[in-house]
Amino acid sequence: MSLQQQTLPFTGVEPHRTENLRSDHLLVAEMVQSGSKVLDVGCGDGELLQLLESRGIDGRGIELSREGVNRCVAKGLAVVQGDADTDLINYPDDAFDYVILSQTLQATRQPKVVLENLLRIGHRAIVSFPNFGFWRMRLQLLVGGHMPRTENLPATWYDTPNIHFCTIKDFVQLCEAINVKMERAVALDLYGRPLRLNLPWWFWNMFGEQGVFLLTRAEQGK
Amino acid sequence: MTNVQSIPSPSIPSPSIHGEDRAHEADHPTSQVAKFGADQPLKLDCGVDLAPFQIAYQTYGELNADRSNAILVCHALTGDQHVNNAHPVTGKHGWWDTMVGPGKPLDTNLYFIICSNVIGGCMGSTGPASTNPATGKLWGLDFPIITLPDMVRAQTMLIDRLGIDTLFCVVGGSMGGMQALQWTAAYPARVFSTLAIACSTRHSAQNIAFHELGRQAVMADPDWRGGRYFDHDTHPHRGLGVARMAAHITYLSDAALHRKFGRRMQDRELPTFSFDADFQVESYLRYQGSSFVERFDANSYLYLTRAMDYFDIAADHDGVLAKAFSGIKTRFCVVSFTSDWLFPTAESRALVHALNASSARVSFAEIETDRGHDAFLLDVPEFFEISRAFLQSAGTARGLNRAGG
Numbered sequence: 001m002s003l004q005q006q007t008l009p010f011t012g013v014e015p016h017r018t019e020n021l022r023s024d025h026l027l028v029a030e031m032v033q034s035g036s037k038v039l040d041v042g043c044g045d046g047e048l049l050q051l052l053e054s055r056g057i058d059g060r061g062i063e064l065s066r067e068g069v070n071r072c073v074a075k076g077l078a079v080v081q082g083d084a085d086t087d088l089i090n091y092p093d094d095a096f097d098y099v100i101l102s103q104t105l106q107a108t109r110q111p112k113v114v115l116e117n118l119l120r121i122g123h124r125a126i127v128s129f130p131n132f133g134f135w136r137m138r139l140q141l142l143v144g145g146h147m148p149r150t151e152n153l154p155a156t157w158y159d160t161p162n163i164h165f166c167t168i169k170d171f172v173q174l175c176e177a178i179n180v181k182m183e184r185a186v187a188l189d190l191y192g193r194p195l196r197l198n199l200p201w202w203f204w205n206m207f208g209e210q211g212v213f214l215l216t217r218a219e220q221g222k
Numbered sequence: 223m224t225n226v227q228s229i230p231s232p233s234i235p236s237p238s239i240h241g242e243d244r245a246h247e248a249d250h251p252t253s254q255v256a257k258f259g260a261d262q263p264l265k266l267d268c269g270v271d272l273a274p275f276q277i278a279y280q281t282y283g284e285l286n287a288d289r290s291n292a293i294l295v296c297h298a299l300t301g302d303q304h305v306n307n308a309h310p311v312t313g314k315h316g317w318w319d320t321m322v323g324p325g326k327p328l329d330t331n332l333y334f335i336i337c338s339n340v341i342g343g344c345m346g347s348t349g350p351a352s353t354n355p356a357t358g359k360l361w362g363l364d365f366p367i368i369t370l371p372d373m374v375r376a377q378t379m380l381i382d383r384l385g386i387d388t389l390f391c392v393v394g395g396s397m398g399g400m401q402a403l404q405w406t407a408a409y410p411a412r413v414f415s416t417l418a419i420a421c422s423t424r425h426s427a428q429n430i431a432f433h434e435l436g437r438q439a440v441m442a443d444p445d446w447r448g449g450r451y452f453d454h455d456t457h458p459h460r461g462l463g464v465a466r467m468a469a470h471i472t473y474l475s476d477a478a479l480h481r482k483f484g485r486r487m488q489d490r491e492l493p494t495f496s497f498d499a500d501f502q503v504e505s506y507l508r509y510q511g512s513s514f515v516e517r518f519d520a521n522s523y524l525y526l527t528r529a530m531d532y533f534d535i536a537a538d539h540d541g542v543l544a545k546a547f548s549g550i551k552t553r554f555c556v557v558s559f560t561s562d563w564l565f566p567t568a569e570s571r572a573l574v575h576a577l578n579a580s581s582a583r584v585s586f587a588e589i590e591t592d593r594g595h596d597a598f599l600l601d602v603p604e605f606f607e608i609s610r611a612f613l614q615s616a617g618t619a620r621g622l623n624r625a626g627g
Contacts, residue, residue, distance in 0.1 A: 058583075066588055073555065073585040074607045076615025080556075080574050080586035090575040 023192030024212060025051055028100060028126050031184065031214045032057055036097035039121065041084050041114075042104030046072035049079070060096075062087060085109045088117040096122040103210075105129045105171075106162040116178060119217050124183070128212040131187070133167030133205040152209070168204050168211040175215065184214035241457060243311045244344065244517055248360075249353050251278035251339070251346025252310035253303055256383050264341065264376050270366040274355060277380045278346025279303050279338035282322065283330035285386070291622055292386045293328060293613075294377065295337040296394030296401035299526055300466075300518055302345040305337045306330070311517045320601050327610040332622065333390065340401075341376040342368040342526050344519035350449075351519040362521055363449035370397075370533045374404045378412070388412050390620055391613060395419035395598035396565065397526070400533050403573070406554075407535050407546040415553040415616040417609060419598045420562050422569035423543055423576070424534035429564060432472055433527035436465030440520050449521055462520045463511030470510045475561040475594035479503060543576035550577075553619065554584040555612040557598075557605060564595040585612060 025048045032038060034056050040049050043061030045068050052059040061079035063069045072079035084101070085108050099122030101114070106129055108114045118125035130153055131137075140148040147157040155162070166174070168187060175182055187195045187208025195204055204211070256277045258264065263273035280303045285292060295305055295318065302309075306316040306323055322328040328335055339347035342365070350365040357364075381389065392402040392413050399421025406416045425433075440446055443461025447454050471479075483503040487493070490500065499505040539545035554577055558570040567588050577584040587608050591597045598605065617623050 060583065066590065070587045070589065070604060070608060073587045074604075074611045076611045076618075078553070078583045078585050080578070080584060081571075081588055087575075090578050092579055092581065095581045 021051060022047065024102070024128050024188060024210060027186060027188070027194070027212050028102060028128065029055060031126055031212075032098050032100075037095075038098045038100060039091070039096045040100045040102065041088070041118070042101060042107075043072060043077075043079055044068050044102075046075050046077045046079060048100070048102060049077050050075065053077070084114050088114065088121060091117075091121045093120055094123065098122050098124045098126055100126045102126075102128050103130065106165050108164060111164050111166070112174060112178060115174065115180070115215075119180060119215060123216065125180075125215045126213070127171075127215060128210055129166065129171065130162075130210050131168045131205065131208045132165040133169060134209050135206050138206075168208055169201065171211060171213065172201070175213070179218045181216050181218040182213055183216050186212045188212065241516070244519065245351065245452070247311060247346055248344050248349070248351035248519065249346075251303075253278040253280055253339070253346050255279075255346060256380050258379060262379065264372065264379065266366055266372045267369045268367050272341075272348065272366065275341070275348035275376070276346070276352075277338050277341070277348075277376055279336060279380060280305060280307065281337075282306050282335040283333055285334040285384075286622075289386050290388070290390060290620060291332065291617075292334045292336060292381075292384075292389050293391045293393060294381065294389050294405070295322065295328070295335060296377075296392065296398035296405075297337060297340065298394070298396040298398045299469075299530065300514065300523070301398065302343065303337045303339045304345070305335065309517070312513070317599065320599070321606065321609065327606045327613065328393065329610075329613075332617070333613075336381075336384070338377055338380055340373040340526065342373070342522060342529060344522035347376070349519075350521035350525055351452075360452050362452070365521070365525065367528060368525060369529050370400055370404050371408065373529065374401055374408060377401070377405070378409060381412070388414055390622065391415045391417055391616065393417040393419075393609075394421070396421055396595065397530055399565075400425075400530065403535060404533075406550070406552050407538075410547075410550050410552055413552050414620055415555070415612070417555045417557070417612060418570075418573070419557045419605075420559055420565050420570075420595055422565050423536060423546070423573050425530050425532075426569070429472075430531045432469065432564075433531055435468055436527060437524050439464040439468070440524060443520075446520060449524075451520065457515065458520045459512075459515040462515045462518065462523060463508075465523065466514040466518075467507045467511040470507060472564045473594055473596040475563065475592055477561060477592035478594050481592065482506075543572065544579040547577055547580040547582055550580055550582045552582065553612075553616050554582055555608070556584060556586045557608060558586075558588045559593070559595070559597040559602075559605075560588060560590045561592045562595040562597065 029051050037058045040061040043049050043063050049059040049061050062082040069081045099118040105111050137148040187204040188210050190209045258275050260273045263271035264275050301317050304316050305318045324331050339345040341347050342349040344351040350361045354361045392405045394402040399418040402416050402418045406413045440458050440461040443458035445456040446458040451457050486502045488502045488505040493500050535546045536543040556570050558567040574586045589604050
């Protein structure tokens, strides 16, 4: 079962869509310059890759689940079976313009190492993840006293593939710790709409249902 | 897969009914033939210039005006050029009827399909069962040792002869997949896409061991006569049959054998307390052995297994596989099967890692099936779907679609 599928679709509540395209995919696709070369790590059933290829982008994918891979290949996509934790080392430095990690970071064993690999392989990385600081999550833990479950993250604590949840604040701190520059950061609300840019971080951390970050390597010496 | 047939015991059968047909096919194939004279030798890796020589081949579909829709199918160890037509010796249907034909993944309405018998084979391309023009006798063991790169080099001469510069795709399973990889590594500019199925960039120690077992079985048969059985009007059918039986086990899987035969008895309720083929699986294997020797030349089996043993693409590139494919533009699709223990998924994965390291455009699918290595020859819908989609996607990139094929 693909990670994307577990974290997003079959929850009864479909992620927000425009013209049948997921809003987070549209946002990611908008961050990628046309004509560039992209690796989508954890590409699920290839929906984002198809969107990118339709815009003239040379897309490749890695997906953990055999079913996901085979569905992608059957769509003519260049996708290989692989694990973000173990297989990124096989890619050379600077092989891609962008490496995308969409809704997958929280399921990796070593998020920090994965993030470092993304920015080694790609000039830029685009990372999206569910924000565990979202007010509904906090409320469930505070009031309900149990591990949060939402429409988009329905798994119970004992069968979830998501082993490294973080908040937007946590992620920003990780980026600072490993000297990664945030070129762009967007928080999407429950309906997939971007929160206003001029709001403070704490507001995003509270009201962003997910974060989408465009990252690049910090320049030497900084 | 064939029906199980009862074979009297002790078995690997008697003189083949097709022996003469088989011998005739070696020099005078029921195929198209490309002949290469003394001025166009095939330069073999062992240092010998093979000339004259011939390549027997079949084609299906039509070459388009741009000559851009040609697909070369490379056959496996004991396959031949008869992909999609009745076999001239056995009368059985083409070995890849499931994959090739109108509306099939390798659609003969869209693509021009070429398949040639490999050099060293026994179905019309020059090999040990062919007549040596220098002596007027069959080559036998006087035939030079050939390699996978030699087979592919011969194919390039055929493709040149057909006036095709770049192949739209090179496709193959098992030894055919090895040829497809060799094509791509050695002639990257001539291969637009590669579909490599159930194969590897090198033959493993275990696989070499199985081949050696088969060769020793052939050579241990007194009828082999030091490789000159044709001079004595014999054929080492028992040795070759045993070789085929052993090899055939490696093409299946424990689960497939169990599902198909279990411990069921063949035409009897109780054991006979003899070495008769009591079990269905024994009977099946004997049938596989006996039907094989009718159509295949024993010396050719020795040469072709040897060619596979020597295959190691990385060895030609300082031991670094990625170097073989550096900067490659060819689109790859690599397919493996979960129950294939002859060419396990790990081999395909190593290839994919090397291709990733070369930033190649590669798709890699592992297909779940219990049918073992032979799955690529069988009706496995997911495999067809993936092959079809890969070719369609490559065809779009090649500008084939909407061009009238």
